[in-house]
Amino acid sequence: MAESTNKEKILVVEDEVKIARFIELELKHEGYEVDKVHDGRSGLDKILTGEYSLIVLDVMLPELNGLEVLRRVRKESEVPIILLTARDAVMDKVSGLDAGADDYLTKPFAIEELLARIRVALKKRIVKEQETRKLSIGGVTLDIDRHEVKVGDEEVELTNREFVLLQTLMENKNIVLNREKLLNDVCGYDYVGETNVIDVYVRYLRTKIDDKYKIKLIQTIRGAGYVIKDN
Ligand code: CA
Numbered sequence: 001m002a003e004s005t006n007k008e009k010i011l012v013v014e015d016e017v018k019i020a021r022f023i024e025l026e027l028k029h030e031g032y033e034v035d036k037v038h039d040g041r042s043g044l045d046k047i048l049t050g051e052y053s054l055i056v057l058d059v060m061l062p063e064l065n066g067l068e069v070l071r072r073v074r075k076e077s078e079v080p081i082i083l084l085t086a087r088d089a090v091m092d093k094v095s096g097l098d099a100g101a102d103d104y105l106t107k108p109f110a111i112e113e114l115l116a117r118i119r120v121a122l123k124k125r126i127v128k129e130q131e132t133r134k135l136s137i138g139g140v141t142l143d144i145d146r147h148e149v150k151v152g153d154e155e156v157e158l159t160n161r162e163f164v165l166l167q168t169l170m171e172n173k174n175i176v177l178n179r180e181k182l183l184n185d186v187c188g189y190d191y192v193g194e195t196n197v198i199d200v201y202v203r204y205l206r207t208k209i210d211d212k213y214k215i216k217l218i219q220t221i222r223g224a225g226y227v228i229k230d231n
Helices: 019-031 040-047 064-075 092-097 112-134 160-171 179-187 197-213
Strands: 009-013 033-038 052-059 080-087 103-106 134-137 140-143 150-151 154-156 218-221 223-228
Touching: 009 019, 009 040, 019 112, 033 040, 033 223, 040 064, 040 103, 040 218, 052 064, 052 112, 064 080, 064 092, 080 092, 080 112, 092 103, 092 150, 103 150, 134 160, 150 197, 154 197, 160 179, 160 197, 179 197, 179 223, 197 218
Parallel strands: 009 033, 009 052, 052 080, 080 103
Antiparallel strands: 134 140, 140 150, 150 154, 218 223
16 A cells, blocks of 8 residues: 555644644645644543554643653553653653653654654554464464454354464464363363363364365374474
């Protein structure tokens, strides 16, 4: 997607109305959707709605300062945050990065610099999402957030335990997992029963994926357990 047509939504939390307005106009000019608020309390409430791709957050704010907003947000959200700090406020920068800010800019800054930092932070976020939330091996893709498994473009319906079993094997690709380990992950540590229940779930998975799509995803290692190899 071209950057000029993106519709990423950005929140600007800045009490200096003129600066907030200026940033808003520039971001809109770049094709972003923009909301702005002028105090930390409203900023926190807005951020926690989860509807923003990125936050531009001033440190010196009324009601709740930017660092406090940042700390509270980080308990619940990994949304990218770029801090705006006052000149020479070294402690703010250090505290900000410690508290989980992705980046910071010292006022006054060139707007091109802010735009560049925003592009970098958004790109990093996308890479991070792809790394952490999707697993893909041999044409089989598992989307952890959506709880969705696809072979090619075709969705495969799995039960919760089949899904967790497949996820465990894919996360540990090329590592042979024994039945006890799989049982713990799939059924929980307090499960009382035979470990061969794992064999049953593996059989279900093979019916739904290996057999149906004529692939050999899950391999049995005799006397050891199961493995999914990525080659
Ligand atoms: Ca301020």
